[in-house]
Amino acid sequence: MSKIITINRQFGSGGRELGKRLAEELGYAYYxxxxxxxxxxxxxxxxxxxxxxxxxxxxxxxxxxxxxxxLAHTPAPVDFNTQIYxxxxxxxxxxxxxxxxxIIGRCADYILSEHDPFKLFxxxxxxxxxxxxxxxxxxxxxxxxxxxLARHIKEVDNExxxxxxxFTGQKWLDAEHYDLMINTSRMVxxxxxxxxxxxxxxxx
Amino acid sequence: MSKIITINRQFGSGGRELGKRLAEELGYAYYxxxxxxxxxxxxxxxxxxxxxxxxxxxxxxxxxxxxxxxLAHTPAPVDFNTQIYxxxxxxxxxxxxxxxxxIIGRCADYILSEHDPFKLFxxxxxxxxxxxxxxxxxxxxxxxxxxxLARHIKEVDNExxxxxxxFTGQKWLDAEHYDLMINTSRMVxxxxxxxxxxxxxxxx
Numbered sequence: 001m002s003k004i005i006t007i008n009r010q011f012g013s014g015g016r017e018l019g020k021r022l023a024e025e026l027g028y029a030y031y032x033x034x035x036x037x038x039x040x041x042x043x044x045x046x047x048x049x050x051x052x053x054x055x056x057x058x059x060x061x062x063x064x065x066x067x068x069x070x071l072a073h074t075p076a077p078v079d080f081n082t083q084i085y086x087x088x089x090x091x092x093x094x095x096x097x098x099x100x101x102x103i104i105g106r107c108a109d110y111i112l113s114e115h116d117p118f119k120l121f122x123x124x125x126x127x128x129x130x131x132x133x134x135x136x137x138x139x140x141x142x143x144x145x146x147x148x149l150a151r152h153i154k155e156v157d158n159e160x161x162x163x164x165x166x167f168t169g170q171k172w173l174d175a176e177h178y179d180l181m182i183n184t185s186r187m188v189x190x191x192x193x194x195x196x197x198x199x200x201x202x203x204x
Numbered sequence: 205m206s207k208i209i210t211i212n213r214q215f216g217s218g219g220r221e222l223g224k225r226l227a228e229e230l231g232y233a234y235y236x237x238x239x240x241x242x243x244x245x246x247x248x249x250x251x252x253x254x255x256x257x258x259x260x261x262x263x264x265x266x267x268x269x270x271x272x273x274x275l276a277h278t279p280a281p282v283d284f285n286t287q288i289y290x291x292x293x294x295x296x297x298x299x300x301x302x303x304x305x306x307i308i309g310r311c312a313d314y315i316l317s318e319h320d321p322f323k324l325f326x327x328x329x330x331x332x333x334x335x336x337x338x339x340x341x342x343x344x345x346x347x348x349x350x351x352x353l354a355r356h357i358k359e360v361d362n363e364x365x366x367x368x369x370x371f372t373g374q375k376w377l378d379a380e381h382y383d384l385m386i387n388t389s390r391m392v393x394x395x396x397x398x399x400x401x402x403x404x405x406x407x408x
Contacts, residue, residue, distance in 0.1 A: 123379060123380070173379070175327060175377070175379065175387070176327070176329060176387070178385075178387060179387050179389075179390055179391065180384070180385070180386055180387065181382075181384070181385035182384055183379070183380070185383075186383055186407050186408050187383065187403075187406060187407055187408065188406055188408060192402075192403045192406040194402075195399045195400070195402035196399070198396075198398075198399035198402075199391075199396045199399040199400060199403070202391060202392055202395040202396040202399070203390050203391055204390050204391065204392055
């Protein structure tokens, strides 16, 4: 059975960067909601499309720009549409069955529980998250005030928690649910990823 | 300024074992409440005694049996006596000023905040914790039932949370407070400690 690492994360905490670097370090595929949404969107028959992609390239890597969804003024895409959830659910199961991978969000930790994934939660203090969001925001847009940005960050997190609760019945930010919770406020992600990869490989 | 790692932990989660192995891995001193209590108890003038110990051996290592306080039926020593807290507070500051060290509990993360310690929280699910407690319990004692043991474990954790809140004003199990939270339920402590030590050294 494939080795799976799932990452739930607070908005602006660097969860995607961590996931992507971890995938590179371990030679795993990397999937996040943008990739999964693209896959679902490209074909009316999502499953066939996924199979065709995966059969050609067992290790699937979609180069994406880290931080594309750090836009300060656009809420992260959260859609409670159960049909979309159901499509993505199937895609996630299909992708996970084909190769070792890192998956960001999308309730993947719950959907893939039979794979016994290593479950990470990535978080950070508000100043760090605001700093990261500002660094990734498009330069041609008028920046939000600190108050607006902080509020936006909290809103995205609340949406994620609600989404998770809605589809899994479980609490999103529950320590007992995760194997490791990493506060990136005082850590340099690219520097600790190799050590983190080693720790993860030590799971019983 | 000395490098400090502080470990707060749920009862039965292996926090001490993790701390001791981490100290050995990094070549740090290791202190827990037993050691600090011993130091405080050995001399009426705790500070002079501490200084005399530390000046002779800058890297202080007290061989203790891991798990001595895993006794299933004896509550962990929690004393809200402010005088004892004050003595231990001074001892902790003294020890931390002399060498790099790992300190278990005792609100050390709060007491030594000016050292900017790396703050760990170690936890585990209830079955793991019960298993660990049973493995460490004295064999000549009548074992507790599962229900009694689970209750005892929760009581110890509640006491720790109360102690922490009382002396620091802060919530003990608050993710934002820690740099890393490790769930030992599905990890083998001695196997991941070297990687963890490397991660810790990457703190900004």
